[in-house]
Amino acid sequence: MKNMPKVKKMWVVLISALLMLSLVIVGCNANNKTEQSKKGKYPEKPLTMVIPFGAGGGTDQVARMLAGIMEKDFGQPIICVNKTGGAGAIGYTETANAKPDGYNIVLSTSNISTIKATGNSQLTYQDFEPIIAVNFDAPALMVKADSPYKTAKELLDYANKNPKKLNVGTGTPGGLWHVGVIKLEKEAGVQFNIVPSTTGGASASVSLLGGHVDAIVIPPNEAIAQIKSGEFRMLGTMTPERLKDFPDVPTFNEMGYNVVILSLRGYLAPKGTPAEVVKVLHDHLKKAMENEKYINYMKDQVSNIIYMDSAKYKEYLAKEYESYTKLIEEAGLAKK
Amino acid sequence: MDPVLSAIQMVINPEILLLLLAGVVGGIAIGSIPGLTATMAVAILTSFTFGMSAIEAIMVLLGIYVGGVYGGSIAAILLHIPGTPSAIMTARDGYPMAKQGLAGQAIGISTTASFLGGMISVVFLVLGAPIISRFALKFSAPEYFALAIFGLSIIANVSGKSLLKGLIAAALGILLSAIGMDPITGIQRFTFNEMNLQTGLNFVPLMIGLFGLSEILQQLRNVENHVEVRQEIKNVVPSFSLLKRLSKVIVRSSLIGTFIGALPGAGGTIASFAAYNDAKQTSQHPEKFGEGIPEGVAAPEAANNATVGGALMPLLTLGVPGDAITAILIGAFMIHSLQPGPMLFKNNPEIIYAVYLGTALANIFMLIVGLAGARLFARAISLPNNILIPLILLLCIVGSYAVSNNYFDIGVMILFGIIGYSLDNLDVPMAPMVLGIVLGPMAETNLRNALIMAQGQVSVLFLRPIAAFFWVITIAMLLWPKLKKRWQARSQEVVTEE
Incomplete structure (x- = not known):
């Protein structure tokens, strides 16, 4: 580069800077395939939060809200990634296949209990470590x-x-x-x-x-x-009881139709994620849930907060899987 | 207080203006890096705006949105790598201009057209948002299907010399877009049990390969006898006479962009294709398109920036997103307890006016930053090839990886670089292939949804008025060149008879 005019040298520098900037941005996105040092305290790199549905939808908003609150205390950036398709199967697959090191979690809906029966995926709650349940919606x-x-x-x-x-x-x-x-x-x-x-x-x-x-x-x-x-x-x-926000709207249950559908949202980590890491994630997420912002947001959204710890959530998922599989078979949506 | 006044008071404030400017500059930088799109930037930065006030957050995000959509054109012009998908058509004439030493001018035109497109769409946003977004609601599956078919008919116009080769490329594109899960039943197609194919091929690395890497390969072949292009860096700001010449194209493209942007099911990429097509069809020199004609840069850029104002219409008036970015913006509004939609007009009208004002100002900032930067950008590619090419190659690799942090995508980029290079040497045009990839899924999903809604009656695809309109213009467009030839021949006959 010796015989290059000054201006051009400046350009090499500038473009290299631009490249570095893009590398930094890439670095901000957590990456689940690179090796990380085994030592050190969790968390030591960004957390990837997979959203199995599109940007702007209900699940997306809850995930981004909680990620935003949690990030402040977590000590590492939290990257929300929308992985859409197959009634959520793509996002679940992404997380299930990720390294169980605590840097990959997915905001699950009750679709985790339906995608196997509908043939979208082979995955069930058993392929994950439940962390915490955060809210529910009902159609x-x-x-x-x-x-x-x-x-x-x-x-x-x-x-x-x-x-x-x-x-x-x-x-x-x-x-x-x-x-x-x-x-x-x-x-x-x-x-x-x-x-x-x-x-x-x-x-x-x-x-x-x-x-x-x-x-x-x-x-x-x-x-x-x-x-x-x-x-x-x-x-x-389709709730068991009338929604707090809509006391005048009857449930189908009280009209005499046994239609109760709840989609419970909660976080799952890949199977094999260490219990102590799940605990850290649970505590951070629980704290985020108790934030006024989340509570007000849920109220504005006419959505519903529900809390279950890892063990309760796992129990719930087991029951949910059983009942929804039956529901889907009844509905004729099951694939053999 | 009057909401307009309080909106002005909120926005015209050094801190807010600085945030908006920072957003625009950041948006341009991110948009210009291939692989990093405005959608990603807005999505990622939304979480950083949690600590801000509602108005601060909205201004930063609007700035990124406007800057990011524009920024895609820079890499498209300089390197033949569209920074964002909606800049694909800009590369078609922008890159040849850069090769002729007119990179500065091309960026100047793209900046000015983007600015005018953005401003025109803001005017429509302010004056007609409720009416236009209500009209956009009339679009359902049959209309989107007809629109997709109309879009595919553009193949005829971007195929270059051989229509047959164009059709082959488009069919290949549609086939590639079928990889992944079936949109209606969720069954996997063409995935060969490969995990990474489950969601289909990622569009961005594919595009970087087809356009960017293939161009590098092309240049490597000629590296020995390569003559460095001297960039003419004067006259970056388009002259008045050029602007006058482009005005018709810019206005038409802005209208196309505004309207397509307002449709919840179509976005900037389709808008820029449609605008380019329209500019070529109405031009007196259609043969010059693709060789570096200013109209070919102005049309897609005016259109894709006009989609910003368009996409904000359904967001503000109905509370439904006009594209992927506005979908994320809805979330950002909600986080600050603002409910976009009819209630926003009642409860927080000042926010609406602040968005109008912010979008207009973001466009002005974009114009200033873009024109000031055009000279610098143009100088960047006058670097010697032995330095420039490795840098671009690195940019291709990093960009492909950045989309979803997956090494698989780098492989996709390289594969499509080779495919693109081969197609290029076989004179198979790449634009139709991209059209197929973008419009294939739109056509398929909407065709099937339309038939479900109509319980299998095929007539629904043709008989609804808006759908019928698109079918008519599709047919007219396909017949037009033949009719034109016949008329010309006939009028010549008349002349010779006399």
């Missing part, structure tokens, strides 16, 4: 404000007389909201024309807003703007 049947159906009964009566006439939008195919619609069909003895949406519940609410479907079954927090502005009307929820 609700909604229509547009100008819809002729004022109650769930009116809608189901119409569906009863006109099988396959009502277009009912819902989330990802084979996902839990989809299962909820099918369960409702069975319980009420009706048939809808179900329109799943590959990109999740938020797209279903866009469809309803545009009048392309007659009703949707997604959790309230994925259509919150429309519910709050009165553009959507909720006809019934």
Whole structure:
């Protein structure tokens, strides 16, 4: 470089600096395949938090919220990565195959209890170490404000007389909201024309807003703007009890249909992650959950906080797996 | 207080302006690095804005958004590597311009067009957001399918000499896009039990290989008799007469970009393809496209920056995202207890006006930074090849890896670099292949969803008014060149008869 003019030398320096910058940015993204030193105190490098659903959706928001709060105390950056597809199977696979060193966790939904039955993946809760449960959502049947159906009964009566006439939008195919619609069909003895949406519940609410479907079954927090502005009307929820935020909306349970669908969110680490590391993660996440920001956020979101420690969460997942596998078989979504 | 006044008070404040400027500069830097996209930047930085006030957070993110969408054009022009997917079309004419020693001018045009596109979309955002986003809601699966088919018809226009080769490339692209999980049933296709293929091929490394690495390979072949290109660094700011010439293209492209941006199911990449196509179709010298014509840079850049204003429309008025970045922005709003959508207009109108103002200011900052930087950027590629090429190669590798921190993607990049190089030497155009990759999944998912919704009635694809409109313009576009030829022949006959 000796015989190069000064300006050009400056350029070599500048481009090299740019490259270094990009390397630094790359370095900020945790990487699950590089070797790390075995010694040292956990955590000593960034934590990768896999979100098995798209950016902007419910799971994505919860993950980014908790990551943001937790990062302050964690001492290392937390990188949220959206790995979408296959009703969450891709994100789960990513984490299940990652090194069980405590630097890879996934924000799971109850899809972990359905993807095996639906044939999306071979994975179950048994391939992971449960860390903590953080919140739950439950789907609700909604229509547009100008819809002729004022109650769930009116809608189901119409569906009863006109099988396959009502277009009912819902989330990802084979996902839990989809299962909820099918369960409702069975319980009420009706048939809808179900329109799943590959990109999740938020797209279903866009469809309803545009009048392309007659009703949707997604959790309230994925259509919150429309519910709050009165553009959507909720006809019934699939929760065991009425939601705190919507005391006037009946549950399908109390209407006499045994449709209870909950999607519980919680964190999972790859199988074999050391218990003491799981404990550290649990404590950090629990602290993040107790943060006012998370509590207010859940309230704004009309979502629900629930806490389970690692052992309880594991117990719950075992039960959930059993009951949802049955549900999916009943719904006819199971793959042999 | 009047919400407009309080919005001005919130935004016109040295601290906020500095944050916005930092966002724009950071966005440009990230956007210009291949592999790092504006979407990633916004997603990652959202968590850093937790500690900020709502207005600070929104301004930083808007700055990154605007800067990042623009920044993609820099690497596209200088290195033939689109920094972001929406800059693919910019490389088509921008890179030839750089090779002719006009890199500075190309960046100047791209900056000015991006600025104008951004500003025009802000005007529409302020004046027509509720109407346009309500109209965008009329788009459902059949409309998106028709739009995807219209997009694929652009193949005819970007195929270069041989339409057949263009079609081969497009079919290859669609085939590649089918790798991964079936969008409706979740069944795996063409994955051969390879874990890394489960989600399909990652688009960014593929693109870096096809465009960037293949170009390096091409240059290596000629490295001995390579003549260093002298960069003409004067006249970075486009002259008034050039702007006047480009004005029609910029306005049309901005309208296309604004509207496509407002559609929740389509984004900047499709907008830039459509705008380039439109510019070529309406041009008097369509044959010069692809050889380094300023229109070819202005059209996609005006369009992709116009998608910013477009994508903000459904976000602000309906609370639904217009693209991947606005999806993340919704989360950022929520974190600060702001609910985008109709309630925001009622409860926090000042935030809406602050977003309008912030987007406009971000565009102005982008113009200043971009024009000031154009000379510097242009100088960067006047480095001797023995230094420049290794640096670009390194950039290709780092960029491919950065997308999802996966070594597999570097392999994908290298493989597609070789494929791109081979295709290039066989005169198979690469733009149709990219079209196939981008539009294949959109066409497939929406075709199948439309048929589910209509319970198998194929007529739904053609009979809905908006879908029908796209089919008509698709057919018209495909027939246009033939008709034009026939008319020209006939008018010549008339002339000779006289």
